[in-house]
Amino acid sequence: MPEIQQRVTKLRQELQKANYAYYVLDKPIIEDSIYDQLYRELQNIESQHPSLITPDSPTQRVGEKPTSQFISIPHDIPLYSLDNAFNLDELRKWQERWQSRYEVRNNEKIDYVCELKIDGAALALTYKNGQLIKGITRGDGKIGEDITQNVRTIRSIPLKLAFNDSSAIVEIRGEAFLPLDEFERLNMEREEVKETPFANPRNAVAGTLRQLDPNVVNQRRLQFFAYTLHLPQNNPLNSQWESLEWLKNQGFLVNPHRQLCPSLEAVVKYFRHWETARHYLPYMTDGVVVKLNNFRLQKQLGFTKKFPRWAIALKYPAEEALTMVKDIIVNVGRTGAVTPIAIMEPVHLGGTIVQRATLHNRDRLTELNIRVGDTVIIRKAGEIIPEVLRVLPELHPPYSEPYEMPSHCPECGSMLVHPLGEAVTRCIHISCPAILRGSLVHWASRDALDIRGLGEKIVILLVNNGLVKSIADLYDLTPENLTILDRIGLKSAYNLVAAINNSKKQPWARVLYGLGIRHVGNVTAKLLANNFHTVEQLAQASVASLNSVYGVGKEIAKSIYDWFNIPENVTLIKRLEDTGLQLQTSYHSVVKTESTQNKVLDKIFVITGKLQTLTRSEAKDLIEKEGGKVTGSVSRKTDYLVVGKNGGIKLKKALILGVSLLTEKELLNLLK
Numbered sequence: 001m002p003e004i005q006q007r008v009t010k011l012r013q014e015l016q017k018a019n020y021a022y023y024v025l026d027k028p029i030i031e032d033s034i035y036d037q038l039y040r041e042l043q044n045i046e047s048q049h050p051s052l053i054t055p056d057s058p059t060q061r062v063g064e065k066p067t068s069q070f071i072s073i074p075h076d077i078p079l080y081s082l083d084n085a086f087n088l089d090e091l092r093k094w095q096e097r098w099q100s101r102y103e104v105r106n107n108e109k110i111d112y113v114c115e116l117k118i119d120g121a122a123l124a125l126t127y128k129n130g131q132l133i134k135g136i137t138r139g140d141g142k143i144g145e146d147i148t149q150n151v152r153t154i155r156s157i158p159l160k161l162a163f164n165d166s167s168a169i170v171e172i173r174g175e176a177f178l179p180l181d182e183f184e185r186l187n188m189e190r191e192e193v194k195e196t197p198f199a200n201p202r203n204a205v206a207g208t209l210r211q212l213d214p215n216v217v218n219q220r221r222l223q224f225f226a227y228t229l230h231l232p233q234n235n236p237l238n239s240q241w242e243s244l245e246w247l248k249n250q251g252f253l254v255n256p257h258r259q260l261c262p263s264l265e266a267v268v269k270y271f272r273h274w275e276t277a278r279h280y281l282p283y284m285t286d287g288v289v290v291k292l293n294n295f296r297l298q299k300q301l302g303f304t305k306k307f308p309r310w311a312i313a314l315k316y317p318a319e320e321a322l323t324m325v326k327d328i329i330v331n332v333g334r335t336g337a338v339t340p341i342a343i344m345e346p347v348h349l350g351g352t353i354v355q356r357a358t359l360h361n362r363d364r365l366t367e368l369n370i371r372v373g374d375t376v377i378i379r380k381a382g383e384i385i386p387e388v389l390r391v392l393p394e395l396h397p398p399y400s401e402p403y404e405m406p407s408h409c410p411e412c413g414s415m416l417v418h419p420l421g422e423a424v425t426r427c428i429h430i431s432c433p434a435i436l437r438g439s440l441v442h443w444a445s446r447d448a449l450d451i452r453g454l455g456e457k458i459v460i461l462l463v464n465n466g467l468v469k470s471i472a473d474l475y476d477l478t479p480e481n482l483t484i485l486d487r488i489g490l491k492s493a494y495n496l497v498a499a500i501n502n503s504k505k506q507p508w509a510r511v512l513y514g515l516g517i518r519h520v521g522n523v524t525a526k527l528l529a530n531n532f533h534t535v536e537q538l539a540q541a542s543v544a545s546l547n548s549v550y551g552v553g554k555e556i557a558k559s560i561y562d563w564f565n566i567p568e569n570v571t572l573i574k575r576l577e578d579t580g581l582q583l584q585t586s587y588h589s590v591v592k593t594e595s596t597q598n599k600v601l602d603k604i605f606v607i608t609g610k611l612q613t614l615t616r617s618e619a620k621d622l623i624e625k626e627g628g629k630v631t632g633s634v635s636r637k638t639d640y641l642v643v644g645k646n647g648g649i650k651l652k653k654a655l656i657l658g659v660s661l662l663t664e665k666e667l668l669n670l671l672k
């Protein structure tokens with residue numbers, strides 16, 4: 001028996017170490033298969049000798065039985081909320097407020113601890129004799145629900161503290177959260193089984209923690225950042241910063257981006273840095289929490305009814321907002337796709353005022369059951385245009401009817417079609433003015449013919465006044481016939497005609513992209529131009545030969561083939577050729593696309609640290625322009641990590657996973 005006991009202890013130690021390395025340090029030390037072997041050995045011994053089972057054994061994370069309900073229990077120490085500041089002015093006012101209650105003495109050093117505000121769910125954990133004995137939700141701050149068996153499944157929460165095994169009670173608070181890739185995986189799974197996806201990671205965490213079956217929770221891979229510590233009295237810790245170190249040493253995951261700031265200016269700098277950098281993190285954050293570091297100072301300032309006076313949440317502008325739908329219109333794009341759009345009461349969202357949001361397509365309309373007059377929640381994700389996320393059904397206006405897509409094109413009056421197997425509604429009338437306008441704007445856009453001065457407003461004037469009925473008509477414009485338009489003076493008319501004429505020098509690949517053939521983006525256009533050196537070769541190519549080009553799939557091949565079989569398009573090509581546009585390739589551009597295509601196209605990049613000359617978003621744009629993808633976190637799927645100064649945790653992860661590293665210079669060479 002003592003030998004078995006020894007083996008059990010050894011196995012537990014090894015498994016705990018491996019767990020910690022994997023889930024907390026993000027730095028695996030053993031292979032998954034070896035972990036499984038050790039785990040199974042421990043499980044076997046424990047099943048033969050149940051008396052050896054202890055609650056902190058790694059085999060005991062997931063309880064067997066679902067509970068029928070959670071029990072409410074009061075918190076020994078209430079969980080306060082945080083006061084919010086929505087801008088830097090309010091942050092300064094907070095400083096004035098606490099300073100009015102505390103006289104800062106000459107030479108007294110006041111430090112702030114800045115932490116990221118993690119968008120998840122707060123948990124209170126209790127340890128006794130160093131063992132996790134309770135996990136409670138925040139609830140209303142006074143009473144929460146006992147979800148201990150769910151909390152035990154979170155691998156970054158130690159079942160046993162590393163050093164502290166005194167009989168004293170230790171309370172730890174922090175935020176349970178769902179990493180973004182897990183959130184996406186979870187929602188995909190839910191969609192597959194026709195369950196409603198979670199609206200955001202926070203809801204997914206809250207929903208998961210309230211699951212009655214710990215096995216379900218176990219599969220969802222929640223994580224936990226610890227940020228508050230309550231030790232028994234007479235402990236040697238004097239500050240928040242020391243608490244965080246203590247938590248880290250005991251085996252908790254503590255957010256690595258915490259910072260000790262010697263002044264409010266340093267806090268502001270931290271806030272500004274994370275305003276964009278947070279979008280590269282693999283979890284959601286919605287602000288920065290600023291805490292006075294010194295516990296003596298915290299104690300003197302105390303709490304209001306709801307908040308500590310010594311801390312504040314400095315929030316980033318909301319990316320979700322509530323507003324009302326004033327009207328629903330449809331927009332006809334250059335491909336003829338008809339998109340329903342909600343026109344709303346203007347509302348602040350992600351730092352701008354928003355009054356239009358996409359409703360995507362007919363299927364989404366049905367799902368939302370949206371009506372004019374509805375109250376809606378809109379969302380802006382990154383750079384994408386806002387979308388309507390949810391409608392509040394209780395607030396449908398009385399007697400209202402759900403909005404339905406029109407049957408005819410609002411621009412040209414022709415009947416709209418619903419291509420089989422597609423969610424889009426489409427206008428297929430070849431001379432629909434909306435399609436023409438969209439095609440012209442696309443033709444003039446930066447990656448296509450790059451005609452400066454030919455933006456949407458001028459295009460509308462040209463089309464509405466009948467001066468342009470086809471892309472080719474642009475090349476017949478003269479300064480004189482442009483000046484008949486109210487808004488254009490002689491000088492701008494000359495400039496515009498010059499810019500249009502200049503575009504004749506643009507290479508074949510850009511012309512091809514400019515034609516706006518469905519599925520032919522600028523990367524595909526380069527590939528095609530590289531393989532089909534003249535427009536005649538491309539026009540005569542079979543679907544099979546188009547499909548045989550690296551990077552050109554069946555759908556793209558079919559779309560190109562169909563395009564060249566429409567007589568109007570053949571006429572257009574003929575006219576464009578006659579104007580002197582480049583419809584064949586030059587030697588130089590062949591070399592460029594060949595050297596780029598395999599190294600960047602469809603490769604997954606992650607960028608970390610500060611680059612020397614480019615900003616991260618400029619680097620991202622360059623990579624995406626060449627067909628690469630840029631994601632926020634390093635995984636086995638990552639092809640390259642572009643490393644700037646202070647690469648940090650992503651660099652470590654890339655090294656462990658064997659991901660290729662690139663300097664900024666190497667990246668630029670690759671993109672050349």
Ligand code: IVH
Pocket residue numbers: 080081082115116117118119120121122138175227228289308311313
């Ligand atoms: S400190 C008395 N630190 O934000 C101190 N809270 O809006 C209270 N949160 O309920 C909490 N990250 O759920 C603190 N680094 C962080 C946090 C954080 C996220 C959450 C927490 C709290 C809410 C208040």
